[in-house]
Amino acid sequence: MTTLDPAEYAAIGLSLKVAATATLLSLPFAFAVAYLMTFRQFRGRFVLDVIVNLPLTLPPVVIGYLLLVLLGRQGFIGRHILQPLGISLIFTWKAAVIATAVVGFPLMVRSIRIGMESVDQRLVQAARTLGASWFDTMLTVVAPLSLRGVIAGSALMFARGLGEFGATIIVAGNIPGVTRTIPLAIYDYAASPDGDGMARVLCLVSVIISVVILLLHEYLSRRMDRSE
């Protein structure tokens, strides 16, 4: 059995860090978008729906390329926002976070929406007449009642984030210790003549992490069932 060396530990650590950061970063935005799509009627709802869901149907490589075009030195956001602030994203772990967040975003929005659709509008109205502001109502009524969807969405996005490959390799590259996550490392080992063993170990690690996430999700869901 091949043992893990520091480079592999770094890849595993980086994968967890990228997936967790992307999930946490997306959460408030996904919640807001899910709220808009569930409770509000407005112009451009359809357009928003298409934009949010686009990453689900686009090849991740295309998303990576679009992000590169947008965030790179010559890109619109890169040149006008990031450069004046002295921020450089491309080929850093932060780029991997953004790629992962964009790719997983529609999954999270969908899950939260399913949770929110089960929230009775009358409860929201009751909270408002009891003196709770819109934001207060979101935090104390809508969020706890759609918690199941939030948890499912987070688990789904985290798991999807661990496997992100296509978009990440384009915007963040494949730099060992910096942006090389588990899938990128597996890709490297699978392509080199004597990396077979390492590739298998990393696959096993992926399976273990995924099972842990699923079990955790299951545990949280059951706990919620019991408390109801």
Place this chain on the structure above:
Amino acid sequence: MELHVAVKKRFKAFELDVEFTVTNDRVGVFGASGSGKSTLVSLIAGLDSPDSGVIRLDGETLHDGRGSMPPEQRRIGIIFQQSHLFPHLNVRHNLQYGYKRCAAENRRIDFDSLVEVMGLGNLLERGVNRLSGGEKQRVAIGRALLSSPRLLLMDEPLSALDDTLRFQIISYLKTACATFGIPYLFISHSLLEMRLMTDQVLDVSFGRVQGYTSVEALARSRMGHSPVGYINVLTLGAPRRINGICAYAWGGTELFISGGSDQPKALFELSSKDIILIGLHPGAISARNLLECTVMGTFQAGGKVGVELACGSERLIAEIVPEAARELEVTVGSRLFAAIKASAFRRLG
């Protein structure tokens, strides 16, 4: 309480266009379903905005052409048909939701005294999914009251309950609103509920206010059109039992009622159609109640004559056809006998 509403709101197949000012603390909004009552509630509470118009409460503008005060600042409570309790909170936290969000200087209701008045003491730590229908509605009423509203809107709060519970909740509602001095707008399609809960009534149909009268005048005007006539509501207490029939002290004499209860206080309804008027004492009669009454007044409603009878300090409305009124020579001050079967009374709660 002074509430002024002058609003318009258009929907696809329906338009609400109302203008009224009410100053009474116990006002009813009466109308069939689909008449626009619930829309009116949403507009007053700020859950929906009118297309145009003004809403003012106690001199403060809640809505006009320039803007709309958000619902959480209006301090108007709502009790819906369903309790709509927060399922993720227990009874205590449901009750405290509005209480905590009410500024300390506006709080007029003490948590512990409300819990006592609404009889919620032993339910506080319970999850709301383990409450019965009546308990849920009591918690919903308590939750709304604890936010110390300036006005309470009750949108058909009793229609999801069965009869026994309905009158039990009515008594809780009346006691609580009176104890804590909360003015309310009571919305219902039931005239009987209106009679029990309100003094003045806005009659709403087809999105318009048809009239603003006392609840008594509304009930009398509906007598001729209603299949059940005018409903006399009697609050009776401390019965004696004689051969399975209850005898209640009433109007200086006794009323004999089958199907009475041993409860210290009971509510009965008696239709104006179940009272037979007789000119002379008949001697013997199968009806168990023969009351000597004085005619206090008469009124016309839908081709029928309503006769207001005084029996001691109590009042009853009987309904007869105009021909009978002529034959009996019913005029103010004339003496008549009213015959009522012991089984004609229906116990409400």
